[in-house]
Amino acid sequence: MNFSLILLTFSPLVGFLVLLAFREEQKNALRWTALLSSLATFALSIWVLAQFDPAAPGLQLEVNQPWVTVAGATISFQMGVDGLSILMVLLTAFLTPLAILSSWESVKERVKGFMLFFLLLETGMLGVFLAQDLVLFYIFWEFTLIPMYFLIGVWGGERRIYAAVKFFLFTMAGSVLMLLGVLYIGLTGGTFSLPALISGREAFAGAQIWLFLAFAAAFAIKVPMWPLHTWLPDAHVEAPTAGSVILAGVLLKMGAYGFLRFNLPLFPEATLALAPYMAALAVVGVVYGAIVSYRQADVKKLVAYSSVSHLGFVMLGIFALSVQSLSGSILQMVNHGLSTGALFLIVGMLYDRRHTRQMNAYGGIWKIVPVLGALMLFVTLSSAGLPGLNGFVGEFTILLGSFSSKTLGNPWFAGVATLGVVLAAVYLLVMFERVFLGPLTQEENRSLKDLNLREVLVLLPILALILWIGLYPNYFFSLITPSVERLTAALQAASVAMP
């Protein structure tokens, strides 16, 4: 048995235990411990990548240890990684140290609790992406709620309590329905192990529409798909910068990933039947998110709504169900994590300086903070999908795959979604113009400080990846494609078998 994945998942807990030994006043020691711990986790994730064979479509580095037996059905500690999850794992391990580094100065109070929750959160997220047992997955899934709830509720903005409770209740509303589905599947299928359930899915095939919807409830809220997105602007805006980065960068991906990992392979017939409806919701999300973004006066809120739009692309790609669109979706999940993560980081840096996020409090500040402005332009263009940067690759592949999708059956889905690309350019560039370009309108902004070394260090790794994916996406696609081909082959078989 290979223990790499267990080591990776629980490595943040080592840092957690070390943190417990420090006192609240030793702020720098706390920060360094958390940072080093998350860097160690990142190193472990690279080690897992080194052991990962991109050509193999199935689960790799599997761990399988029986845990609890409930009346015949065993809950196992089963983990594994494949093309659907490897990039998510890397993204999580990559963003966490950056998020910790970004909160070096912005989190001054209760540093210990902040770092403790952050490392707990990292373990939860890694567990979600690696678990291959339904109950284990559910446990990690629910568990991520608790640290994020505290991160928003304790270290958040003015309406933090409202946002934290709303976040918790929305997510849990979906989860309880998923739990019902998990229980039903476990009882009829006789096991909770995902690979075993996929091969024995006839046992619950009769109820698969309902099961699909039960799982979809949890995942669609997390993504979030229109019209279940209303928790997102509140949570994103009120969360501390590092929380927003992880929320947008990783937690939302858990929803999209859930569809890929569970809904598609477990309920293929239901997936095929419901795909057009899901894709339609996704397209509505693309356009709606873009339009609402355009109307925002608060930069952070704008970025938050842009997530609804961008994740709409991801969901469209998933339910177009072609190899191309699915691969594009997975890559776009990473892209969105990087671009939006970076946007939230930069907005946070602005906020640290000026303590406002209203666009009309800025204007023409490029002259004052040229480094900040240049980096922001880069990230904005990446988010808007400029060719040569990462966003373009993802969106283009998704649209290409959806345009010719057999499941969707007509090109209108992709056609309307393309509108989202145009609108994205509009709201992002307008935002950039209003904040950075033109004459300096507010005298207070004259004394703004440019980025310091730490802040540049936080952003540089993200920018490097944005460029790498934009110029040479093949390496990333090579990690994804074999697993996606396996998934679509299974769906293909189901569609042939369908009357």
Add this chain to the structure above:
Amino acid sequence: MSMSFTDFLTILPPAIVAAAAVILLTVDLFIPQNRKGITALLAAFILAAALGVNLAMMGRDLPAAFNGMAVLDGFAIFANTIILVSGLGGIALAYNYLRRMNLERGEYYPLMLFSTAGMLLLNQAYDLIIVFLAIELLSIPLYVLAGLARPRPDSEESALKYFLLGTFSSAFLLYGIALIYGATAHTNLAEIVAAVAGEPVNQTLFVVGAAMVLVGLGFKLSAVPFHMWAPDVYQGAPTPVTGWMAVSVKVAGLAALLRLFVMIFPSLAASLSPVLAVMAGLTMIFGNLLAVVQNNIKRLLAYSAIANVGYLLMAFVPYADARVASDAVAATLFFMVGYAFTSFAAWAVVIAVEKAEGKGLNIADFAGLGRKNPLLGAAMTIAMLSFTGVPLTLGFWGKFYIFRAAVEGGSIVLALIGLLTSLLSAYYYLRVVVVMYMQPGDPGAEREPWINLLAVVSAAVTLLAAFIPGQLLDLAAKAILKLL
């Protein structure tokens, strides 16, 4: 009528507790007022001894004792263990509190012991007459304990309400027993089973009798619509009494309900299962719904206790199906273990924060607890998350098993109600966490060693046992109900 040595072995746990309580009542006369800690210690010692004896009987398979009046099967041993451990918890809750609130009276601990003896006897009862006797033995000391804080009006109100409604429900129970006797000519469970299987019984009498028993036990369990007394009684009674009885009475009452239904009422499932289903659904809905609007932590926990009874009843709806029933029994026992530890963690924190004259009991009074008393704050948070059913806590596994049993029994709609009301419960449990961590303040919590110990140990068990739920579930699964 002959008695043998094993007869006495069988009733040893309640007998030890009851006899020692009598002695303790006398001994207490000679313990000076400023040393009542000795009484508490002795009471704890008695419970620990009974616990040891109870556990030593595990696996002995003793036959039914005293001509089939009482048994000590795996089920009873499991339920006894919860009762005795929660008795120890109850003493830890009470000791510092009674002193602080000037309630330290010698009879407190003997009364607890008498009631505990009644609960143990109820777990072991194998005859309807014993069921009734045990319920009276457990209830009457509780009426006194609820009014212990006299002349505080709410405590007196609590005692009177509890007494009136308690005797009312006892009357229902007794009438039900009489009707069952009328239908079957027996009060012994095994003989009732034989009578039902043999000659035709008067079904009307039998059903009405069973329904009356359900009403009587429903009062004790505070299942909706028989729950009206619970919030007032829980709020008015001294907090250690409330905390302890929220756990113990529920465990004993459910043990009786499970035993009676699984053993003698399966033939009535067509009439009783729908009634149970409606009761379970209403209890989950109203318990959780009314908890949302509470501002007093004791009332909140009272409604939460009601809601939890709803979850327990839910698993039990298809009780006539033998396989489902045994899973439901195991799930119920497991859930109650989790519920007990979770409750004690919560109640210990409530007691630490409570001030004289009933102050410090509003949820708002918990503001800042997370910062000022990190351990108590963490214990309360774990308790709230466990009540909600968030992983990884015992409460999560409890709900997991309960809901699994419900789905297995085909009660998908009830399971859905249960899950959606759990979501509702997240709202009010989270409120406590919000206040503790996200609002500034200083609750000035007492630093009392026994309370702190109880809070930390209960919370730690709630958290750590969740990593190894298998062993506990195996134990619960072995505690099946069968004829002796």
